[in-house]
Amino acid sequence: MTAPPSPGGASGTKGSGGGGTPTGSLGCTFHGKQYPCYDANRGWFNSQDGCYWEAANPQPAAGDPAWQGHQPGDGTVYQVSCDMTGGGGFAFQWRATPPPGYGGAVSIAKLAQQAVSKMTLNGPDIGIAPKPGGKGLVGLPVWLWDNVSPTTYGPNTASASASGVTVTATGQVSQIAWDMGDGTTVTCDDAGVAYQPSFGARMPACGHVYTRTSAHQPGGAYPITATSTWVVNWQATTGQSGQISVTRQSRTSAVIGELQVLNNN
Template identity: 50%
Template sequence: MLSRQLAAVAGLALVMGATTATTAAAAPDPKPTTGVGECAFVEICVGAGVGSSGGSDDDKAAAPGKGSSKPSVPGPCTVTKMDPQPPAGSTVWEGHSPGEGAIYTRICPLAAAAAGITGLMGPPQTFWAAAPPAAVVDPAQLAQQALDKMTLLGPDIQITPKPGGKGVVGMPVWMWTTESAETYGPNSASASAGGITVTATAKVKRIVWDMGDGTTVTCTTAGTPYKAEFGKKDSPDCGTRYSDPSSTEPGGRYHVTATSTWQVDWQVDWQVNGGGESGQLAATRNNAVDINIAEVQVLN
């Protein structure tokens, strides 16, 4: 595998050398099928990076080379306007005519650090754009835009005893949430700019239940719905027991708040051979209910 990758690097060096030599000569005919041609100017440099929008350290993307299973993040991509432009009728115009926008070429490094190789570049990618790409397009910002398009809600709280009912001190309390794209995931959306499309997928990583009595319960699943046949059994994955009644609380009820931490994984859709850019964002949402917990009175 390493020998094949080294051979690829060597081949790439020959191609890059040939391209450099051609640039100094007369402009070659464009090759719209590959996007290779003399580029008159650099429109955009995309800085690779890992984005985050809050959350604890473990909600953020693991740094390359520190136990992460993700490929290391490569260096910057470059996007250039093809000069000369492809001839009219070329498929890269995507049905447009010359003069209606322009054709650009993007070249990005591949993540090959696992094999000890750096500087490996992916194949040129061509795209049509109505206007020159923006001065800076950060994939992490596109990931945030994709996240903003999603409807992510707090947990759809299901709990026994039910709100409006009455539980008993020392009896099992089961907590769970209805699983849907909005309340638990997965939930996906995309955002595009400058010929780049980023797709983000969100899923709840954990739910922290503040039980209203000063205790919290962290659940890494959606929880198990309670059934009458379970009787006095404890929940197998998301439950607790109260040791005091709620009579001393405002309204005589415990205010239970469930907070979801959403892990949002994003990647650039044009990544090639396992390379390209990816990262993580985090988001939190919450919901709350009030429940009544009574103390059993023993009569002598």
């Protein structure tokens, strides 16, 4: 570890501690003795060396000895305090990655959830042909798709931070399940393809063919529910990562009639 910089230097500024004890920062062990995993004045406890680590805030200026020959943005300079375990005082130490225990598992999980809540993850922006207000026919395909955007299909990214730790999450839809209202569910692994008149009556990869009219349905239409499964991968600056799955829904309907055959005889 390097000695503390001379008084008054930017690298001598003590970390703020993050503004409170995060949830889940209870007992950590070092040489058989319990210590709080987080201390508002010292940072996060490292059970491997028995010291508290907190990212220096602000980070030292370029060329400061605390960087140990590295440049700002290449790793992080931490304020390290070992006085709770007999080391005394504090020093500054550069690390390419956060030390063990930095951030606390429960706190990071909460930050991941906060990042997800910051995203606007919606159900599909439903595209359907025949379009709402029109009428499909028994035996002819109904085309289904999502009008792709970051909020309806992804990718969608957000971050949440606390106590010097940042979790960045990116969400993407993995599949859309279409409940067609006639007892059939169509599961599509992509957003589908928007219908074009040139496609004619061909069957789409994401679509459905009704075998009965919708006349017997309430309101004379089949209710359709589209359920998106969002897979959100998150990464913390502590090196930890994980995945969260959430679902979102949208609804529409389809009027299905019978083809009328004219007899000219």
